Amino acid sequence: MKTQLILATAVFLYFASPVQTQEDNHAHAHHEIGGLGKVSFPTSCPASVQPAFERGIALLHSFWYDEAKAQFENILRKGARCSMAQWGVAMSLWHPLWDRPDAETLAKGRAALDAAADHGEKSPRESAYIAALAAFYKGKDRSDHESRAAAYARAMDEVHLQYPQDREAAVFYALALLGAEPRNDPGFATRKKAIAVLEKVYAEAPDHPGVAHYLIHSYDRPQLAAQGLAAARSYAKIAPAAPHALHMPSHIFNRVGLWQETIASNLASVAATRKSAMKHMGDASHQLHALDFLSYAYLQIGRESDAQKVLEEVKSLTGMEVEEMGYMLTELPARYALEMRQWSIAATLVPPPNSGAFPSATIYRARTIGAARSGDAAAARENLTKFEAFLDAGRKEHPHYPAKEKDAEFQEAVAWVEYVEGNVDQAVKDMRAAAAMEEKDGPAQLAIPAREMLADMLLEKNRFAEALTEYEGSLLVAPGRFDSLYGAAHAAELAGKQDQSTRYYAQLLKNCDGAPHSERAELKQARALIAKR
Template identity: 45%
Template sequence: MQGLPAIAQLLCLLGGVLLVPACRQSNRGDAPTAAEIRAIDLKQGNLTMCGPADQQLGTAVFETSCPASVQPDFNLALSLLHSFEYDEAEKVFARIIAREPGCAMAYWGVAMCSYHPLWTPPSPPELQKGAAALALAQRLPRKTTREAAFIQALGAFYQDWEQVEHRARSLRFEQAMAKLHADFPADREATVFYALALDAAADPADKTFARQKKAGALLQALYPGEPNHPGILHYLIHTYDYPELAALALSAARKYASVAPSSAHALHMPSHIFTRLGLWDDCIASNLAATSSARCYAESAGLKAHWDEELHGLDYLTYAYLQKGENQLARAQWRYLDTLSRVSPVNFKVAYAYAAIPARYVLENKQWPQAARLPRQPGSLDWQQYPWQHSIIHFARALGQAHLGQLDSARAELADMRRLHQALLELKDAYKANQVQIQLLSAEAWIRLAERNSAEALRLMQAAADLEDHTEKHPVTPSEVLPARELLADMLLQLGKPGLALQAYEADLRQHPNRFNGLYGAAVAAEQTGNLAKAHRYFQRLTEVAAAPGANRPELAAARAFLAKKQDRII
């Protein structure tokens, strides 16, 4: 359509080929036709954001060869993209396409919105959309060498998406972005997106964190000159979202929400680092703001449902309340979850929250009768699409039944977990299969203990803890439903091995600082070994972590009773 008058271009886009004969021209060098653009099925409409009246999303600039009139919109879309506000970013890229259908990088932006590197792999419709948008970008002639490099790099991800599995294509994208970064070493956005590609390609089993450390070095080098860049702050948090690295992202976590307060995801993301470091009050504040923003977004966007981001925040919020011993507030999140009749979109985050929030509550509080009969809610969710999440419910039931001696029922839950594990193996989803395997080993260990086979119980529980040590958690969850090494410590304590239990509790606390049950278990184990000074430190820390007036768990009464004893017992 290049060369057509502006009014004719607009008619082409709005009315298609029947209104303007020239729209039927399909020269390969011309801008896409209206029919080709409609085929992408772009998200359109007014930008929907909550928070400050003047939208605040940070500052990101990506110079393009597109007309200067669309440059502000491109920068806005880029800022949204960097905060994973994919739907809203796509709307802005679509707005650019409507004004300037020859802007190649706008189609690249649409394709990036369909990739979402650090979330679950794109669905087939998302891959179709991304591939179609990228094909148009590749076809357009008016782009710089740099723009062509960005488009080609993303093409490495979408190429042969129907035949090549997701991880292999993510690795291809990383390699392509490495070349782009080498070719344009001074290009800020090339560096930022290369860091993102490194994080997306990172192996969860790689405990050297080679890719993450490389990404972190790139981002940290940029940060002093770009303190309000949403991508730099956001990706630093993801890059260091590991117990061993989390402290490196604390400054980014404390700043990101204030840089992009109009993004619900930006309000939530700092809680990843707060959770890793056991900063529960910060985590709670972060997710109260994020869930409120998510509810506002759903209402403003006219979803007539709760947004999936709200449920994601609820899981983190529940977890933090539990670590502070605030059962009433934690239970309130579960009751609220049960009132959500509709959620949009329904995806892996939604299924995880529905499974994890109830399971966390009953297991953290050792409410074994409630765990044994934990319901699967909501019944309308197609749980077979989510084997990992589905397994969490069976895991909670199996632990509850094993503790109650209901061994036939516990074995039936174990059989269901094995079926779900096999389904994940057949899907070649090794990460999620490993997560279910850890739960399988743990549940079977407690069944063996109930059968009075303590040697086999300890062997299985040790295997679960060792496997979990070599597997990082998924960003969808604040923590494992119950850490396997903490479960091992519980078992050792129950078997009268407090010295070994203390070692296991302390090892787990290094990975999960300020966990309520970890602190309490370590204190009890230390007391039983006669190490009263260490018991005092852990009991004291527990009362500091769970100091809120609403914290009333019985473990706190025991801790306070110990601390009230004469200090002369502690030598």
């Protein structure tokens, strides 16, 4: 449920001239594409449209799909005989890291590839690109997204092997791998394969936008994130004109607890999105994704008033995508109440009118946890039933969504209901299982880790040493989280481990150094205890 971006470009005029092939140069000269990085994708299209085509490729690499599509369509509208522009249109229609194209989109993609097969002169290399993408759009089982995505990845592997000097083949192959990543992929085998391909190109072409971008996505797991810092710190510099390039580094910064850098990235992305939208150059809805990350980061460093301002700002926005707004208007208040441990408020949240199934599920999950942590077992059980019903309704619309037994967030809610009903041993067992399930891939971005919740349970039951162990485990998968740092400090203090307590309190205060006016009781306690030691 994440949005793509739009960027306007200059119009490149097509003059009726003989086709000038540039195929022999595809391994080398990379061209600066104003504010979008450097790419080189020689084609058999007329030389007059080559700059426009490469701009379209650069836009693709920053997931600016609507504007990339417009760029390729403009080439065709000018009358250029350019089969690869049709391929570019088909590439722009599928968003492999978050999208499952519907029947209408698949039909448009097939039509573009049919036109590419019949449109203008093509080299064997270009035909290979077109055929590879056809493996996705024209797969035997059009209803099986995973099979078609995997078929495309295999086909791009062949293109990469056939043209080893073609960096674009390598980069698009790596993206295809990420788009075909199995739901359960032991040891991140698919990601590591993509990383190996991308790191090689990154060493040769450090200004390529797709390389840095896809490395960030590849490393976007707690176990891998620290290795992605170099790409994260370069991508925004490579493609500063793309709002998505300004946001994406925060996927790594967020994973490693660099909250100030997360905030800076997303403020820049919001500003860039609004600037583009004012010029009718982009989709203003992209700012919602950046605001989502911004809200979470503020809550980790004691800037809760700024997190509240983000919510109020979102409420004031108009013309946004309906699905994105539905997510934001439920996720932000639910997150705020749970992160701030305002259990009674969480227990009484209400979905906005006309909320869809999944946004409503977000609210009833928060209500379940809020009621449980307020000690209201009956309300917790009732809200869990409604949470489950909305999840079931959402799965009918999105059949690929995980089943309840494989949904860590649902299992967390179940464990809290068990806890408040007095079945503490079962609650601890189930929360531990939810943590283990979650940590196979790592907690989702912007989530409260199950292991932190497990630690909370143990702390409430005066099992201080066990709680400390679990808070420290939570910090391994979600470094720098406010509640895990405070929990570890408090648990260590109660367990008589003063050195550890001091270290965690000091880290919490350091993280929150920019929030001296926060009224959070945890920070007041930390300041008082550190002052005494």
